[in-house]
Amino acid sequence: MSLCQYEGLEPPEIPLSGDSSSSGTCNELNVDSRTIEPNGPLDLNTDTALDRNVLVSGLGYSAHTSHSTLGVLGALETHSNIGIPFSASKETVGGNLQYDIASKYKDSVRHLPASHHIHQLLDFFFSYVNWAYDVIDEIIFRRQLESWTNIPYSMLQRDPNELDPEIRVFPALLLQVLAQTLLYHPSDDGTLVSLKYMPGMSFHDVAKELSEAGATILDLLGKRCLTLGTVQTGLLRAAFLKSSGLVVEAWHTLGSAIRDAQELGLHFNEDISEQRLPCSDAEEAVWYHERRSRLWLILHIWDTHMAVVLGRPIATQLQQGIFTLPQDVCARQEWTLPTKRTEADSPTAFSVILAGYNTAYQYFPTIHRIEQKGGRQEDYVTVDKVHAAIMQNIHSLPSWCRADEPDSRYDREVGCTWLPAARETFWSLVHFALLALHRPYIFSAPESRTRALKAGLQILNAQSRLFRLFEPQQPKVFNMIYASFDALVLVAAIYILYPQENREDLKESLQSIEWGLSTLATLGEHNEMARTAHGVVLALYRRLKPRLDNCRPSASMNGESSDNIHAPAPRPMQDLFFQHLSSVTSSVTNPPFTLPDDLTLGLPDTALQFGGTYPSDSFWNFMNEYTFPTFY
Incomplete structure (x- = not known):
């Protein structure tokens, strides 16, 4: 696996600049104290001086804009060929996690239940819970679970920073998934009673501890080695807080997940070059792009919906020419490319989300602006236009999504048992958009x-x-x-x-x-x-x-x-x-x-x-x- 190099519990040997042995690492800081003296002049011919990773990690520049200082240096490399090492990778270089932080990481990981309970809860999650947010790709998630379970204890004892970035954050994501599942799991299930280690505990109490442990891991890892798993974990943590009635806390947690997503460039999807994708397989690259686009759209829907509900500011936008909506594709299968879904194909959880966005959710920013202006008389023309547009979109919905006499042939399919609940959730949110549109008046x-x-x-x-x-x-x-x-x-x-x-x-x-x-x-x-x-x-x-x-x-x-x-x-x-x-x-x-x-x-x-x-x-x-x- 590809490993990030950190100064951990035992400082690694630092190779000389240009040493070929370092080429297999991701985003290394090849800073050699024998090459750069603390108070000496900076040699602009060294890799270190203009290393992209130094500018991204050390100085905080965005890696996803061409008009910052980082973009100027990129243009300088292109035109003058001075050899700035601008190779991209799947993470940003991380800082040092001290021994006590590594110890806290292990303590949080210990909250994970036994393997058979994990698999039982995951089966329930993907059947009855994941449809609500469609944040988790089951194929990728189960691959990561297998990788995590194969990690020897000795590696965690030594330093969790030696783990691949996606795997390092995986226990935080797993804990949030399990916590979310327990909120919906039948409270009388005796097969999970051993999770309640104290008299009087409920599954919600267990879920709260699991979610907090996942949040602790995310805090410990910081903002250096961000991955899609980081964003997914943050969003599921926000979902847990919202489900628990902690709505303001959920809004702040969502904001953090949005900033993490922006740091990863999820709000740009027009030109995702292969070298920026953390996979070499063509099929995996296309699905990775799809996952990025879906995740940003879901974050945007969450952001605009909560802004309308809570009267809070909107932090996201879908800019034309920069972000293109993901397509409605068939359910993912192993080793297949995304295939555009037709009316004859079963809908997916994302099909419902996309239908909701195209029908009503896209108007949340407009509704928010009308609310913030206090429901002015001059804005009522816009209210009428948006109302008419939503009603027209409702009439154009596919048969499986309709409120009255929907086509229920998919409802009993093995992979679509969630569809009746998703349909009612869809209609709740569509009519909420209409309610919010008219409530200032x-x-x-x-x-x-x-x-x-x-x-x-x-x-x-x-x-x-x-x-x-x-x-x-x-x-x-x-x-x-x-x-x-x-x-x-x-x-x-x-x-x-x-x-x-x-x-x-x-x-x-x-x-x-x-x-x-x-x-x-x-x-x-x-x-x-x-x-x-x-x-x-x-x-x-x-x-x-x-x-x-x-x-x-x-x-x-x-x-x-x-x-x-x-x-x-x-x-x-x-x-x-x-x-x-x-x-x-x-x-x-x-x-x-x-x-x-x-x-x-x-x-x-x-x-x-x-x-x-x-x-x-x-x-x-x-x-x-x-x-x-x-x-x-």
Whole structure:
């Protein structure tokens, strides 16, 4: 295998510059103290002086732009032939890991379960979990697992830096995969009970320890020898944090994975020359390019979606002329090149992701800009255009992806048992895009209120079907109803503020809110964020019932606000959703979940308030101070 050379526990012999024995190493720093004196003049004719690796690793220049100092030196090499060693390789040179860091690496690796448990969990992961993100290439992953299991203990004892970079980061990736799997694995599986080494432990407790051990390894390895495995590990860590309800922490972790991906140049895929690919086999080179493109697209979707949900800035973009979308190809098989998928071929997990991007996810940056500008009247033309485009894209979807009477012939295929769940997730996100598109205007545009309400109901219907699909496993993860919370709050808020409108959807809306409360209560037994969300939605629901009882529908449902499109939106609607949820708490003490007929019976006025201190322009402050009119 190709090895990186570091100053480890036992300093290696440093060959003289130009020694042919060093040619087999990757990104060596051929710095010889006998060649360069600390305070002496720098010899520009030496390899060391203008080594690409020195500029990338030592000075932090990007290896993927032609307009930096590094690019100037590259041009200088081309035109003057001064012999700058610009050979590329699959990693950036690493720094020294001291003995205590190597020891911590081994301590983290010890968190890996026994081999038979690993294989059992991996089989479950690739059958029931990996489809959700499609981050892991099963063929490559199992090859790396075999390489990892064949590493002798003596090598770890000596120095993990002697491992190939992809293999060195592999235990971190494996730990994140196992942690993600345990979140979805049936909690009553007795074959894995030995993983719970203390009384009262749950699989989620075990998963948390595995994920933290994987994150520790990633921190120990630092940012020098980055690989695709580094980015995959970071993304799965973000997924675990998000699944556990730690949404802000997940956003920061995602940002780190994005920067790692940019360091590797994943955002450039137009000209991936063979010398930059860490493989010599043509088939492997093409699939490696495919993996890079897919991973960057998935990072971009995550980034833009979380930006819209949380009101955070967007860190990624897909630039035309620099990045080309990966194609929808058939499922990978050993020793075959990617083949473009036809309608007759089974869809893959990435087929669903790509369909979602082409249908709605591509508009997240536009939706984000509209939100950040506060839902201005002049932007409503864009809202109409985006809405029309998404609806047109929905009508053009392939038959296996449709919401109504989809072609289910693939659903029972051995490799597609995940498709029903993927379909419901797809529809949740597509309708979330519509909901987010219209939510800045729900205070000012009746049409947007109606469209946002209907999108919210579609989300809740899809999430209800998705939850039923997962009932045998009963996963205790918050992202099962992640989109539901946005929809629940919006549906309740619309009827609280505009109880005379959309009465034809009222019965379905109340049923959906009650389903959401029940689901949040179930997940709240294991998830703090779900408990908080349950309290918020329950407080809104308790406000909703008396509003509906005191309101009689008027002859013109939308009459009171038909011209409000000309008025500015009074509140920033992204605050209604997830970004402040961790600090939004209802003062209602939640008993075991029930829905009494009189939801306000025996409750003081303060029980309908949201605890905490919020800015004057916050939705939650608005709800606390709002005086509801009486309808006659």
